[in-house]
Amino acid sequence: MSVVFKNVEISKNNFTILSDFNFQSENNENLVVLGESGSGKSTFLDAIAGSVFPSKGKIEKDKSKKIVSVNRDYSFHRLVGPVYQYYQQRFNSQDAELGPTVYEVLQNQVVPIGTINENSVETKLPLYSEDWLALIVQKLKLEHLLHQKLTSLSNGETRRTLIASALLKKPDILLLDNPFTGLDIKSRAELKLLLSDFTETQIILVANAHDIPEKFEKALFLEKGRVLFSGKLTDFVPKSSKSYSIDGEVLKKIESLSIRQFDSFETAIKINDGHVKYGSKLVLQDINWEVKNGEKWALMGSNGSGKSSLLSLITGDNPQCYQNQLFLFDKKRGSGESIWDLKKKMGFVSPELHLYFNKNCTVWKVVASGFFDSAGLFQKLTEQQMELTELYLRLVNLAEVKDRKLNQLSFGQQRLVFLARALVKNPALLILDEPCQGLDYNQMVFFRTVLNEIAVHQNKTLVFVTHYEDEIPACVNMRLDLFEGRELEPKRV
Structure with a gap:
């Protein structure tokens, strides 16, 4: 078992998010997490990532497994890190010309802010071998973008670059929280296909029902912080959704x-x-x-x-x-x-x-x-x-x-x-x-x-x-x- 929740309760600022939560994940099975807004899906991912902790119950994780979470806002500055306030000046043409390339970001070779002469800065050694980088870049269809400025990427391209950055770390478990949000129809379809092709990494994915990639066979459905269903996706029968009316x-x-x-x-x-x-x-x-x-x-x-x-x-x-x-x-x-x-x-x-x-x-x-x-x-x-x-x-x-x-x-x-x-x-x-x-x-x-x-x-x-x-x-x-x-x-x- 890669992840186990036993009678877990998690609260944030005195508000209970997950309660009486029991779950068990098998090794290497891709899982889609479903539920209405506010049901606790993101908190569930945070608990697996270790960024929030239970006030009751216990979470067990296989210590040999490397868990990597892609930040849920999937934004430009997550790629650049602490210097993003400088590099994200997309409205300034000079900064756009000076910004880092996709390759420099993925290999952690971003030049420090304020550098006048790049030759005066000692270039860091690449984080990853060129063969491993080439393999991941090919999987994410980023070959043609490697030497483009990060500021020139579309939302879909930025999204794929973030996922590539996570995969380069060779995670055993990859956590993705609504990666389809904000993507156009073509980019959404491309990402669904990409996520269907991963075999080396277990993916735990929060998504809407219409965004479930192929080869995701297991589902977890949450309601008000509790597990309503856990099992094969083909066995899941959606309950009638909450309706809203105008006053x-x-x-x-x-x-x-x-x-x-x-x-x-x-x-x-x-x-x-x-x-x-x-x-x-x-x-x-x-x-x-x-x-x-x-x-x-x-x-x-x-x-x-x-x-x-x-x-x-x-x-x-x-x-x-x-x-x-x-x-x-x-x-x-x-x-x-x-x-x-x-x-x-x-x-x-x-x-x-x-x-x-x-x-x-x-x-x-x-x-x-x-x-x-x-x-x-x-x-x-x-x-x-x-x-x-x-x-x-x-x-x-x-x-x-x-x-x-x-x-x-x-x-x-x-x-x-x-x-x-x-x-x-x-x-x-x-x-x-x-x-x-x-x-x-x-x-x-x-x-x-x-x-x-x-x-x-x-x-x-x-x-x-x-x-x-x-x-x-x-x-x-x-x-x-x-x-x-x-x-x-x-x-x-």
């Missing part, structure tokens, strides 16, 4: 209390010949796009197509916005308004905002920070703002956990908190960048319905970014597709 009275109260945006404008976004260039590489070019007041758009495209670069121009997070003919709320960007004046009119959700937000912040304070576009709550709320915060927490079914810290919630629950944060100030423009990442299917359907109701009744201008058509709210009737930094013909959904 109509809460919606009415929100509409009556919401602070109105009295600014009149005809065009929320207009960009002419939009472009973004890092060094000699054009990542966005010839973009001509106009979003009128009240329009609802889907922005789609594969990983690396330029969606994030386009959004960074609109939200002011990319200094190259001043090199573009960009108009926001009928005013040319750079004509005197501050970025904070613009952000007051926008509600925004992105994977990056979720990643870097202070996880020790209390849930209700995270939502309330949306009134001020701050990374925490530093101002006193009015009675109206406090009531709206409470109402939005009720709307997304999180009122019962409002006093918990953000890191005490599951990933899916955290994402719902940020969705409430984006909505709470009744913004004129909603920009939602892959807002359904981390939500289970029923949470996604629920959020899609809530967003549709709000967008329609409050006549929101909406830009909704996703890889998957079933996530798009019914109110969306316009669509812009990007491909390799260029726009395809805008069309109606």
Whole structure:
């Protein structure tokens, strides 16, 4: 047996996550862990990895087995380590040119930050033999990327590079927590195939039911921190999922209390010949796009197509916005308004905002920070703002956990908190960048319905970014597709 849980209970900050937990894993069998958001799947992986410990019961692991866990945010900076704040300046062309290559990262040969002359730094010996590196790189289909800058990788490529970094360590057990999150349809299919081909390493995988790779024969299904099923995947019969309903009275109260945006404008976004260039590489070019007041758009495209670069121009997070003919709320960007004046009119959700937000912040304070576009709550709320915060927490079914810290919630629950944060100030423009990442299917359907109701009744201008058509709210009737930094013909959904 590689891993055994005996009557295990695990708590975090006085909240019980796993209880009366019994499980036994056979050697070399791949296991998929299933369950709704908040059921304890990630905590189960953390316990195997040894990053959390039981308050009751016992966890037994074969000491001869090497366990490697890939961090669940699968983000760029996990590859670079403590110097990521320097190397992740993707909006600065010089830094993008100086950043490390995939090869340098995998072999731990990243040049220290601030190095002026690379020849003055003694190069570390490679961590791995070239033959072993070549084998793993071939398995993950990264051969053509080895000498590319890490900053140029798409989400799917970064994901595969992280998994390669883990496999190079020759783990006996590899822990993967929702590695398909944020991948486009093609990248998701490729990763499923790759995970099906591993034979030397036992994989314990947290995933949704539709993402289970072939050759994964065993399943563990969790519900509210307990084991509901453990056995052959073919014997598993899914139980009826939890359903969510919209509280109509809460919606009415929100509409009556919401602070109105009295600014009149005809065009929320207009960009002419939009472009973004890092060094000699054009990542966005010839973009001509106009979003009128009240329009609802889907922005789609594969990983690396330029969606994030386009959004960074609109939200002011990319200094190259001043090199573009960009108009926001009928005013040319750079004509005197501050970025904070613009952000007051926008509600925004992105994977990056979720990643870097202070996880020790209390849930209700995270939502309330949306009134001020701050990374925490530093101002006193009015009675109206406090009531709206409470109402939005009720709307997304999180009122019962409002006093918990953000890191005490599951990933899916955290994402719902940020969705409430984006909505709470009744913004004129909603920009939602892959807002359904981390939500289970029923949470996604629920959020899609809530967003549709709000967008329609409050006549929101909406830009909704996703890889998957079933996530798009019914109110969306316009669509812009990007491909390799260029726009395809805008069309109606």
